[in-house]
Amino acid sequence: MKILLAGGAGYIGSHTAVELAQKGHEIIIVDNYSNSSKKVIDRIEKIISRPLEVFEADIKDKESMQPIMKETKPDCIIHLAGLKAVGESIENPVEYYRNNIDTTLTLLECMKESSVKRIVFSSSATVYGEENPIPYVETMKKGNCSNPYGWTKYMMEQILEDAACADKELSVVILRYFNPIGAHISGEIGEDPQGVPNNLMPYIAQTAVGRREHLTIFGNDYPTKDGTCRRDYIHVMDLANGHLKAVEYAENNKGFDVFNLGTGEPYSVLEMINAFEKASGVKIKYEFGNRRAGDLPEYWADSKKAQEILGWKAVRTIEDMCRDTWNWQKNNPVGYA
Ligand code: NAD
Numbered sequence: 001m002k003i004l005l006a007g008g009a010g011y012i013g014s015h016t017a018v019e020l021a022q023k024g025h026e027i028i029i030v031d032n033y034s035n036s037s038k039k040v041i042d043r044i045e046k047i048i049s050r051p052l053e054v055f056e057a058d059i060k061d062k063e064s065m066q067p068i069m070k071e072t073k074p075d076c077i078i079h080l081a082g083l084k085a086v087g088e089s090i091e092n093p094v095e096y097y098r099n100n101i102d103t104t105l106t107l108l109e110c111m112k113e114s115s116v117k118r119i120v121f122s123s124s125a126t127v128y129g130e131e132n133p134i135p136y137v138e139t140m141k142k143g144n145c146s147n148p149y150g151w152t153k154y155m156m157e158q159i160l161e162d163a164a165c166a167d168k169e170l171s172v173v174i175l176r177y178f179n180p181i182g183a184h185i186s187g188e189i190g191e192d193p194q195g196v197p198n199n200l201m202p203y204i205a206q207t208a209v210g211r212r213e214h215l216t217i218f219g220n221d222y223p224t225k226d227g228t229c230r231r232d233y234i235h236v237m238d239l240a241n242g243h244l245k246a247v248e249y250a251e252n253n254k255g256f257d258v259f260n261l262g263t264g265e266p267y268s269v270l271e272m273i274n275a276f277e278k279a280s281g282v283k284i285k286y287e288f289g290n291r292r293a294g295d296l297p298e299y300w301a302d303s304k305k306a307q308e309i310l311g312w313k314a315v316r317t318i319e320d321m322c323r324d325t326w327n328w329q330k331n332n333p334v335g336y337a
């Protein structure tokens, strides 16, 4: 199948490109590198041992996207392009709504004009908001998001659902990721956030490699077993495999569907530090700080639906996630720079 990865040079897109290419699919990457490096492309090509078709473009710009869609005629789009920093979205909400919503609208318009009928979308556990019981199930009510980033995901899901409702030939698969971490086993590609990392795992990895002095744990007075927040961390290559299954599902099923992608097993911040220290042999300096606004004490996925319908299950352990993160970080102490 010919698959266009919108935002394919990013963290999840690059790993998904490898997974799909290695399963024989033809990959097209479109990215404006607003949160990624062009060097990613060489690394992916090195792993898969063949060249990729790559376009540098702003996906929200229809003038740029139309000719790409017409020229490449993909069978399926995977829409990963978006701004994703929660704190930044609170500071610059308009930028987040503009970029995230417009990329989605432009892709849908271009799909219509080029008769592309399948799209897989990167959503997030954040759409479950603040009031649902755990574990999260796809049928639960969405909304009550604590930040504009979350609302963009909520709105984009709605836009895609309406599009599928209007065009019965369309296949829309929403993937709600939990907490993706880890890296490709080769150590060639991995997570390389710009500036100070917002997320736990890259912060731990950069502390281990000496780029950060110490980690601050955001709160140790939560009602959890060790007082720190618990999350459902999932290996990025398991997530990449979820996209493969979703693309195959979209080929054979029309309509709108939603799947959680998580392991169903939460780990606390202290457990993650411990697991990383074991995998790397490096002691992580940390101190306890205040709670971070908007953080929930704990949540994890019920991913039975993905298992039953997509035939997907996360298979990699927390040890694999920490080992592969460390392998990437120690081989690339300053990321792709
Ligand atoms: P990322 O920032 O590494 O990748 C996103 C890519 O999209 C980047 O390469 C960026 O340059 C590109 N991009 C953004 N706006 C664009 C535009 N207008 N035109 C062209 N390219 C554009 O992020 P990621 O971690 O790989 O996440 C991929 C998707 O998954 C995002 O939509 C994100 O919201 C979603 N998601 C991520 C997580 C996570 O923890 N990483 C969790 C849940 C959902």
Ligand code: UFG
Pocket: 084, 086, 124, 125, 126, 177, 178, 179, 198, 199, 200, 201, 203, 215, 216, 217, 218, 219, 228, 229, 230, 231, 269, 292, 295
């Ligand atoms: N944490 C720290 N110190 C840090 C960074 C994080 O203690 O320096 C803690 C957080 O407080 C939280 C846990 O580590 O308890 C995980 O935090 P992350 O920022 O790694 O992940 P989140 O669960 O907050 O957010 C992730 C994605 C969001 C997405 C959300 C939805 O980053 O994009 O999951 O589930 F919206």
